[in-house]
Amino acid sequence: MSEQALLETPGRLVDVGFGVSAVTTAELAAAFPSHQVVGLEQDASRVAAAAHEAPHLGLRAGGLEVLDGEALVVRVANVARGLSKEDAEALHGDVVPRLVEGGVCLEGSTDVDGHVSAFWVLRRRGAALVREALVLHTDGERGFSPWLFRDVLPRDLRRDVRPGTPTHALLSDWATAWEASRSASPRESFRASVIALAERRADVDSRFVAHGFCAWRP
Ligand SMILES: C[S@@+](CC[C@H](N)C(=O)[O-])C[C@H]1O[C@@H](n2cnc3c(N)ncnc32)[C@H](O)[C@@H]1O
CATH class of the missing domain: 3.40.50.150 (Vaccinia Virus protein VP39)
Incomplete structure (x- = not known):
């Protein structure tokens, strides 16, 4: 992309x-x-x-x-x-x-x-x-957890963070990857967790992770 x-x-x-x-x-x-x-x-x-x-x-x-x-x-x-x-x-x-x-x-x-x-x-x-x-982006200034994105999801996904939905599954999987790889640096935590998530999920693209971007193709 x-x-x-x-x-x-x-x-x-x-x-x-x-x-x-x-x-x-x-x-x-x-x-x-x-x-x-x-x-x-x-x-x-x-x-x-x-x-x-x-x-x-x-x-x-x-x-x-x-x-x-x-x-x-x-x-x-x-x-x-x-x-x-x-x-x-x-x-x-x-x-x-x-x-x-x-x-x-x-x-x-x-x-x-x-x-x-x-x-x-x-x-x-x-x-x-x-x-x-x-496309999900953070510059790390607010710290990092995948759940940060819950508050900025586009209009059609904003009520979609309920168990059983694809968006909830993505953020839950990402949180699991983040818990296993988190460090003191929000940017590094973002980077490592996106790479780990992309290894588990074919619908996650980590190509632009160095720039703070994760792409999800649901
Ligand atoms: C919250 S501000 C967003 C400002 C800026 N885009 C940003 O991200 O910081 C939303 C603005 O969009 C304008 N707006 C809403 N619907 C619009 C439309 N269909 N065409 C043009 N402007 C629109 C509103 O008047 C308001 O000033």
């Missing part, structure tokens, strides 16, 4: 719902200076304030409907978790026609300061968004 080829293509990256300031859009623009980066926000007063602070950013009032043309990547961070299941599904549906074929939507949530996050990787295939993986 490398997006190198996608991100080497000239095109647009979209940050949906940038919030009170456009800091996430600004970070995206700084990380990808060769791409056109657009920040969308449905609260027009937030757009006006952010545009005043950062006039160089491409900020627009509204949701995906105001986009003309298609994007390589659409990021929807901390937006869908507060929606009803139906509204979150509708949001996913709205993303499809705004992505290029093969383009990716990253939809998920983080803790307040962005130290712990969980994102769906959703790829456009024709008229559908295909779930490729749930």
Whole structure:
């Protein structure tokens, strides 16, 4: 799951719902200076304030409907978790026609300061968004336990951490691996536990563990 080829293509990256300031859009623009980066926000007063602070950013009032043309990547961070299941599904549906074929939507949530996050990787295939993986990330600043991710799961998984569900099974297996390998360093505990988990479970991908990422393909 490398997006190198996608991100080497000239095109647009979209940050949906940038919030009170456009800091996430600004970070995206700084990380990808060769791409056109657009920040969308449905609260027009937030757009006006952010545009005043950062006039160089491409900020627009509204949701995906105001986009003309298609994007390589659409990021929807901390937006869908507060929606009803139906509204979150509708949001996913709205993303499809705004992505290029093969383009990716990253939809998920983080803790307040962005130290712990969980994102769906959703790829456009024709008229559908295909779930490729749930990517779980931490930088270790909040310590580490697999159960940290329970609080940042995307909208459709957030009530899914009950015994008998695939999400609960994943976190339980991960906790077992972590208990056996934990050390004083949260980053090392994360790394060692993801590697041990991937040895037990074919649906866990540890390729990007050195960067603090674990990918799960349920
Ligand atoms: C909690 S903030 C998230 C801010 C930022 N994305 C982050 O991760 O820190 C959610 C923002 O999304 C906006 N929002 C919600 N639904 C939206 C939609 N469909 N299109 C554009 N903005 C939306 C809200 O107005 C709010 O400002």
